[in-house]
Amino acid sequence: MRRRARSIAIGGLALVLLPAVAACDGWKARFRPERAAAAAPAAPRKALPASGFRVRWESHTVPPVISRGSPTDVRIAFTNLGDAVWPDVVAADPAKHDGSYAVRLAYEWTPASAAPAGRPSRRADFPHPVSPGETMTLLVPLDAPDQPGEYRVTFELLQEMVVWFQSKGAATLVVPVTVE
Amino acid sequence: MTDAAIARPPARRLHVLLLVLLPAVLQAAAVTAFGSRMFLWDEFFYVRAFREIGEGRPWLYWIWAQHNEHRIVWTKMLFFAHAGISGWNPIVDMYVSAALTALIAWGLWKLYRAAGGEHPAYFVPVSLLLCSLAQYMNILYGLMTCHYFTMAGMIWAIVFLQRRTWKALAAAIACACAALVSTLNAIVIAPIGLFVLVMTRQTPRRWIVWSAGLLGCLYAYFRRYHRPGQMVPVDWSAPAAILQAADTFLVNLGSPLSAFDVLWARALGVMTIGAIAWLWAGVWICRKRESHAGLVALSLVAVGCASAVAIGRSHTGGIPGLESKYVGYSTLALVGPYLGLVCLPSLRARNAIVGGLTTVIGVGLMAANMAGFERSRIWHGERQRGAYLLQTIETQPDESAAATFVVAPVAQIRLDAAYLRAARLGPYRDPMDALMAPRWQEGQPATITAATPVRAHLLCPVDTLVDVGLAVSRPPQRRTTGSLEVSVTAAGRVVGRARIDARDVQQFRYVRVDLEAPLRDCRGAELIVEATSEAADVVSAIDAWTYPAYYAGVTRQAGRPIDRRGLGLAFNAFSNGLVR
Numbered sequence: 205m206r207r208r209a210r211s212i213a214i215g216g217l218a219l220v221l222l223p224a225v226a227a228c229d230g231w232k233a234r235f236r237p238e239r240a241a242a243a244a245p246a247a248p249r250k251a252l253p254a255s256g257f258r259v260r261w262e263s264h265t266v267p268p269v270i271s272r273g274s275p276t277d278v279r280i281a282f283t284n285l286g287d288a289v290w291p292d293v294v295a296a297d298p299a300k301h302d303g304s305y306a307v308r309l310a311y312e313w314t315p316a317s318a319a320p321a322g323r324p325s326r327r328a329d330f331p332h333p334v335s336p337g338e339t340m341t342l343l344v345p346l347d348a349p350d351q352p353g354e355y356r357v358t359f360e361l362l363q364e365m366v367v368w369f370q371s372k373g374a375a376t377l378v379v380p381v382t383v384e
Numbered sequence: 385m386t387d388a389a390i391a392r393p394p395a396r397r398l399h400v401l402l403l404v405l406l407p408a409v410l411q412a413a414a415v416t417a418f419g420s421r422m423f424l425w426d427e428f429f430y431v432r433a434f435r436e437i438g439e440g441r442p443w444l445y446w447i448w449a450q451h452n453e454h455r456i457v458w459t460k461m462l463f464f465a466h467a468g469i470s471g472w473n474p475i476v477d478m479y480v481s482a483a484l485t486a487l488i489a490w491g492l493w494k495l496y497r498a499a500g501g502e503h504p505a506y507f508v509p510v511s512l513l514l515c516s517l518a519q520y521m522n523i524l525y526g527l528m529t530c531h532y533f534t535m536a537g538m539i540w541a542i543v544f545l546q547r548r549t550w551k552a553l554a555a556a557i558a559c560a561c562a563a564l565v566s567t568l569n570a571i572v573i574a575p576i577g578l579f580v581l582v583m584t585r586q587t588p589r590r591w592i593v594w595s596a597g598l599l600g601c602l603y604a605y606f607r608r609y610h611r612p613g614q615m616v617p618v619d620w621s622a623p624a625a626i627l628q629a630a631d632t633f634l635v636n637l638g639s640p641l642s643a644f645d646v647l648w649a650r651a652l653g654v655m656t657i658g659a660i661a662w663l664w665a666g667v668w669i670c671r672k673r674e675s676h677a678g679l680v681a682l683s684l685v686a687v688g689c690a691s692a693v694a695i696g697r698s699h700t701g702g703i704p705g706l707e708s709k710y711v712g713y714s715t716l717a718l719v720g721p722y723l724g725l726v727c728l729p730s731l732r733a734r735n736a737i738v739g740g741l742t743t744v745i746g747v748g749l750m751a752a753n754m755a756g757f758e759r760s761r762i763w764h765g766e767r768q769r770g771a772y773l774l775q776t777i778e779t780q781p782d783e784s785a786a787a788t789f790v791v792a793p794v795a796q797i798r799l800d801a802a803y804l805r806a807a808r809l810g811p812y813r814d815p816m817d818a819l820m821a822p823r824w825q826e827g828q829p830a831t832i833t834a835a836t837p838v839r840a841h842l843l844c845p846v847d848t849l850v851d852v853g854l855a856v857s858r859p860p861q862r863r864t865t866g867s868l869e870v871s872v873t874a875a876g877r878v879v880g881r882a883r884i885d886a887r888d889v890q891q892f893r894y895v896r897v898d899l900e901a902p903l904r905d906c907r908g909a910e911l912i913v914e915a916t917s918e919a920a921d922v923v924s925a926i927d928a929w930t931y932p933a934y935y936a937g938v939t940r941q942a943g944r945p946i947d948r949r950g951l952g953l954a955f956n957a958f959s960n961g962l963v964r
Contacts, residue, residue: 234468235438237806246778275945277841277938293932294822298782298794301823301932329933329948331845332779341908343843345938345945 246291246333248298249305252363256288257372259361262339266357266379270348280309280359280377281341284334292330296364304365307334309342316354316380323368324358348383355381399504404493407515408486414515414523415478418760420767421811422774423474425791426451427527430463431800434472437464438807452612453696455605456530457565463526471813474526481523484532485514491539492719495678498546499727506726509745513715516749517756518640521708524763530566531712537563538573542681545580545594553590557597564601569713572688574598576681583677618695625699633694635705637686640715641748643755646703652748656714659721659741660687666731667724679724686717708759718745768961771811772818777801779822779934818956819845820963821855821931827952829857829927830941832868832917838928840913840951842937844874844906850959852880853894854915855929855952864926866918870895873912874903886919889926894954894963913953928952 262281270276284290296305312324334340349355359377361369370376433446447460463477470476492510501507515523522528537559544556560577563570577598581591619625635646638653660683667676690705690713697704704710722745725731725738773780773788774797782794789797805812821827830838854870864886872880880899895915903909919925929952930939939951957963 231468232437232440235434235807235809237438237803275940275943279843292779294781295778298780298785298798301781327948331934331936332776340936341843342936343841343938345940347945 246289246295248291248296251305251366252286252288252290252307254372256286256290257361257363257367257369257374258285259283259369259374260285261359261375261377264359264377264379266346266381268380269382269384270346272348272352272383273350275345275347277343278346279341280311280344281339282309282361282377283339284336287336289336290330290334290361290363292333295333303329305363306330307361307363309344309359310362311344311346311357311359313349313355313357313381316356323362324360348381352383355383357381396504400493400507403504403507403511404486404489406511407489408482410512411482411485411515411523412479414517414520414760415475415482418520418524418764419475419478420524420764420771421473421475421814422767422771423810424525424527424767424770427474428789428791428797428800430460431803433464434467434807434809435803450610450612454530454567455565456527456567458533458562459527459530459566462529467809472809473813474810477526477529478524481529481532482515484529484536487536488532488539489514491536491543492682492723494543495539495546495682496723496727498543499672499676499679499724501723501727506723509742509749510719510723512749513640513718513745516640516711516715516752517760518643518752519708519711519715520756520760520763522712524760524767525709528709531569531709533566534563534570535712535716537561537566538570538576538685539682541573541577542580542678542685545577546584546678548584548586553593557594557601560598561601564598564605568605569689569692571602572685572692574602576684576688579684580677580681583673583680585674618698629694629698632698632703632705633690635703636690636693636710636714637717638714639706639711640718641745641752642706643748643751644706644708644759646706649706652744655744656717656721659725659737660717662737663721663724663728666728666734670728670730672728676724676727679720679727681720682716683720683724686714686720689713690717708756765961765964768816772816772820772960772962774801774804774811775815776819776822781823781825783825784822816956816960816962817846817848818954818960818962819935820954820957821929821934821950821952823932823934827855827929827931828949829859830930830946830951831922831925831927832915833919833921833925834917836942837914837916838939838941838951839915840911840937840939840953842911842913842935842950842953844903844909844911844955845935846955847905847907848956849903849906849911850899850956852897852899852913853954853957853963854897854913855892855954856889856895856915856926857892857929858886858889858926862923862925864889864919865924866920868895868915868917868926870897870913870915872897872899873914874906874909879903886917886924886926892929894957896958898958913951915951 260283262283265279290307293303293306294301309328310324311326328342328344357379433443437443447457462480466476489511496507522531541556541559544552560573563573577594578591581594618629634653635649637656638649641652642649667673667680693705693710722741725734728734770788777785777798785794785797804810832838852872858864866886867883868886869883871878880897882895882897884895915928917925930946930949931952933948933950935950937950939946954963
């Protein structure tokens with residue numbers, strides 16, 4: 205009798221358990237993505253939405269005075285304040301990864317006396333895509349000009365083949381530097 | 385006769401318990417050593433199921449849904465049940481497989497006892513066969529619980545069929561149906577069960593009940609069944625196809641001891657067929673049809689499953705009969721004759737045959753385990769690299785992802801990976817603290833001579849840095865001399881250094897630098913990795929490799945920056961098993 209009761213109890217438990225588990229919201233919640241945004245990777249070969257071009261420059265280690273011709277690597281930190289992932293070269297186009305549609309940092313030396321001209325020509329690639337709210341820190345080789353004088357170094361973001369962030373209202377980072 | 389034998393208490397219960405637990409413990413040890421959280425092939429298929437559960441959509445239909453030609457009901461219920469707690473960790477399934485091996489061993493012990501076997505020592509080879517690393521794929525692949533459920537179901541169906549009570553018959557039908565809804569291989573249990581009932585001289589009423597029970601189960605199984613597209617039947621009109629199927633059958637039967645060598649598998653397949661024939665003849669001659677029905681049935685299960693592999697897979701290319709995942713069933717082709725012949729003391733030349741069989745099993749097990757150990761190591765490395773690739777899939781180009789995740793289009797894998805990351809399931813539950821070059825196909829050599837050292841100034845890309853690897857190679861036409869030194873500097877102090885003889889660089893490899901002590905809170909800290917060489921000129925130098933930027937840093941050679949490329953460094957790749 206006891207044996208039979210035990211068998212019935214085990215069988216009953218098994219029968220009850222699965223539907224109970226299936227109906228349990230707590231169990232289902234474990235398979236819900238924690239962050240909806242994280243579930244959406246950067247869309248390949250797509251221009252960022254208008255709300256994706258917001259940036260905050262956090263910090264830099266560009267020295268105020270630098271010896272002419274000397275090689276210096278500087279840290280530049282900035283945060284994605286938009287609501288879209290900034291793709292790196294691979295995420296921008298996983299098949300070709302030729303750089304188009306990738307978000308990059310552009311920078312350039314300009315004499316302080318010269319009028320603002322053109323866009324920065326040198327580029328630094330992101331090592332991985334930058335999610336909304338994420339701060340990216342890059343090391344940039346900033347080899348000083350051979351001629352002493354007053355300069356400014358301009359840093360700016362762009363989405364290659366699409367648009368410069370500045371033209372979408374984003375700030376640039378301009379740092380005055382004296383080359384001795 | 386059989387009831388009494390099964391009911392008889394073993395002489396040494398502790399020995400029996402150890403023999404039953406031994407394969408489970410050894411298998412669990414293999415899982416601990418080589419198990420990985422990485423999903424494999426068909427497991428990706430169930431990402432959609434978890435997504436549907438998370439979205440609150442109906443999902444119970446997944447349990448009965450076909451998986452190729454199988455239904456793997458218990459396997460799916462198992463991972464659905466533990467995924468909420470374990471974060472869908474396939475290692476849990478692997479441990480369940482180990483536990484099921486104990487259940488299988490217990491069932492085999494019952495069949496051995498039913499045949500009159502007494503001495504536990506004869507069971508040792510069986511225990512070792514059950515957990516042999518020849519089955520590494522079953523042991524180290526979570527989804528393969530389906531084969532263990534099938535084997536356990538079939539073996540216990542045979543155990544219960546040897547008893548003569550109606551309850552036992554009901555239990556046998558339940559076990560057979562449970563096996564069938566795991567994998568379709570268990571279809572063989574329907575005729576084999578009938579064969580056991582006939583051999584043990586049970587009443588026709590019981591034959592009818594068994595047949596009706598199994599027919600009902602088969603009807604339910606095949607109702608709304610869709611023949612999978614990849615299931616191409618053997619062309620019985622083509623002699624080459626028939627020969628291929630026969631060879632697959634033979635190789636599969638010989639696979640448990642063959643150490644993955646096809647010639648040995650054929651030879652051992654012939655031996656196994658001989659042992660099975662000897663068992664059948666011996667049982668007939670010695671009039672042991674009732675007591676040995678279970679062990680003969682075991683051999684028939686193995687023959688049936690080997691036939692299924694031959695018919696269903698012989699045309700798929702490669703050597704399917706030798707595949708590790710099919711070894712479980714063919715192991716029964718050895719276990720049945722071995723235990724059966726042990727329990728036939730009156731058979732002529734029985735001692736010589738059992739002695740020979742034991743020797744072959746002993747030597748074969750050693751070879752199979754050695755080969756299986758090496759394959760398990762490789763398997764683990766591949767899974768670790770797969771896990772790393774999945775965890776970093778946003779930075780991986782299509783060609784790298786496609787080479788690893790062959791089961792679905794890369795775009796689908798990327799979507800699945802994004803979901804798994806957001807829900808922290810599978811390999812995303814425990815991300816690796818490592819970094820390797822993703823775009824390795826775009827590597828370019830930078831030849832290092834005494835005058836052109838390479839120096840990477842970078843921001844540490846991992847939380848705790850344990851080791852650093854530098855990718856180097858030597859073009860075949862060069863005669864390298866001298867040595868190459870790689871140093872890692874943090875906060876102005878050299879924290880790791882390695883020197884290798886340039887002549888040791890025969891092809892592409894990593895120079896391993898183990899740090900004196902792990903660098904904790906490393907992420908974002910500035911590091912300098914420098915590679916210097918004694919080579920006087922290019923023709924005696926080796927190359928370091930550079931890749932498109934994958935960490936924040938600046939690489940310079942002879943003081944000049946290499947534009948938008950980084951030195952080919954692997955961070956914590958050795959300690960995570962990504963590089964050997």
